[in-house]
Amino acid sequence: MIIAFCCHYCAYAAADLAGSLRIQYPPGVSVVKLPCTGKLDVQLVLDAFEHGADGVMVAGCMEGDCHYQQGNFNARRRVNYAKTLLQRIGLEPDRIRMFNMSSAMGKKWADAVTEMDETVRGLGPSPLGRRA
Amino acid sequence: MIVAEQKPLKEIQSLVGEAQTVLIVGCGTCVTVCFAGGEKEAGILGSLLRMSARMEGHEKSIGEVTVQRQCEWEYLDAIGDRIAEADIVLSLGCGVGVQALAERYPDAIVIPGLDTKFMGLPLEQGVWAERCAACGQCILGLTGGICPIARCSKQLLNGPCGGSSKGKCEVNPEIECAWQLIYDKLNAQGRLDLIMEITPPKDWRTGRDGGPRKIVRQDLRLVVTEEA
Ligand code: SF4
Ligand code: SF4
Numbered sequence: 001m002i003i004a005f006c007c008h009y010c011a012y013a014a015a016d017l018a019g020s021l022r023i024q025y026p027p028g029v030s031v032v033k034l035p036c037t038g039k040l041d042v043q044l045v046l047d048a049f050e051h052g053a054d055g056v057m058v059a060g061c062m063e064g065d066c067h068y069q070q071g072n073f074n075a076r077r078r079v080n081y082a083k084t085l086l087q088r089i090g091l092e093p094d095r096i097r098m099f100n101m102s103s104a105m106g107k108k109w110a111d112a113v114t115e116m117d118e119t120v121r122g123l124g125p126s127p128l129g130r131r132a
Numbered sequence: 133m134i135v136a137e138q139k140p141l142k143e144i145q146s147l148v149g150e151a152q153t154v155l156i157v158g159c160g161t162c163v164t165v166c167f168a169g170g171e172k173e174a175g176i177l178g179s180l181l182r183m184s185a186r187m188e189g190h191e192k193s194i195g196e197v198t199v200q201r202q203c204e205w206e207y208l209d210a211i212g213d214r215i216a217e218a219d220i221v222l223s224l225g226c227g228v229g230v231q232a233l234a235e236r237y238p239d240a241i242v243i244p245g246l247d248t249k250f251m252g253l254p255l256e257q258g259v260w261a262e263r264c265a266a267c268g269q270c271i272l273g274l275t276g277g278i279c280p281i282a283r284c285s286k287q288l289l290n291g292p293c294g295g296s297s298k299g300k301c302e303v304n305p306e307i308e309c310a311w312q313l314i315y316d317k318l319n320a321q322g323r324l325d326l327i328m329e330i331t332p333p334k335d336w337r338t339g340r341d342g343g344p345r346k347i348v349r350q351d352l353r354l355v356v357t358e359e360a
Contacts, residue, residue, distance in 0.1 A: 041172075042172075042176055043172065043175045043176055043179065046176060046179035046180070046183070047179065049179075049183060050179050050182060050183050085176070085180060088141045088180065089141070089180050089183050089184040089187065090184070090187055091183070091187075127186075127187050128183055128186055128187065
């Protein structure tokens with residue numbers, strides 16, 4: 001399971017567009033809409049992992065195009081910080097990744113999910129996942 | 133403000149040891165604004181400890197609570213029930229907060245999650261610098277508002293020393309020479325006369341050399357004493 005924190009102004013709309021265009025991408029992704037990736041809190045990311053997420057995507061606007069000017073840069077810093085935290089407890093930092101796209105990039109969204117899905121499959125299920 | 137840093141996770145884990153029920157107590161004042169031990173940091177640390185325990189194959193019950201000020205009894209009294217349930221109390225307050233908890237709850241095992249560093253201020257977001265060493269007898273009036281006790285590596289009262297070079301301290305080229313700063317400031321204000329006299333050695337009994345310090349204000353005390 002991959003949790004994708006998506007900005008309302010870009011990636012969320014891009015995911016929507018990908019759907020309208022019937023672009024295929026791996027199904028195991030759950031989208032959480034944020035008003036801006038600047039809303040992303042490291043705690044949200046950790047909560048996702050604590051509840052068994054295998055990977056976390058954070059998808060915001062193209063750099064320079066944030067609706068709130070700096071939000072996606074703040075998100076990038078937090079994603080990097082979250083990577084160091086994951087590393088400290090022995091989880092692979094590649095389980096979280098930041099993506100940038102515009103609302104018109106339905107294909108980019110599908111590619112991003114596909115890439116993330118491949119990365120996570122390579123790493124295997126999270127050791128924190130609920131054991132069946 | 134009091135500036136602190138969170139201890140490395142490994143150290144915190146070894147302090148927690150085998151304890152099953154851990155209560156992380158954050159503090160809502162200084163250590164919140166220096167992003168070391170506020171509600172957010174308590175939450176993050178809680179998640180990390182829970183996940184890391186689970187990855188090692190055991191579950192720990194780790195709760196978090198943040199009080200407005202860990203260094204005052206009133207705020208600590210409100211969390212008595214939570215403390216009573218915990219095997220160990222992991223304080224994210226400064227050293228004062230940790231001790232306040234340990235003193236108020238004598239049966240509780242209280243451990244520090246932070247290293248308390250200094251009294252200082254944020255120069256910019258994410259950068260803090262030391263400004264006062266609580267020497268007990270402030271001389272900022274002589275030094276243009278720049279503290280040579282906290283900011284001169286040698287705590288000189290009559291500086292700069294011979295190691296001052298291009299405004300930097302010989303101890304580390306990243307440290308600004310406090311005495312250069314003092315000189316420049318007083319020079320700009322036309323008040324160099326303040327440091328032309330040799331300042332005699334400081335009476336360190338007002339500092340830590342006089343042992344632990346205490347302030348008593350009879351005008352504020354609620355207990356009526358003879359002098360009052
Ligand atoms: S002179 Fe003493 S009290 Fe004043 S700022 Fe420096 S250390 Fe603090
Ligand atoms: S170089 Fe300046 S700050 Fe450093 S020890 Fe000498 S007087 Fe103090």
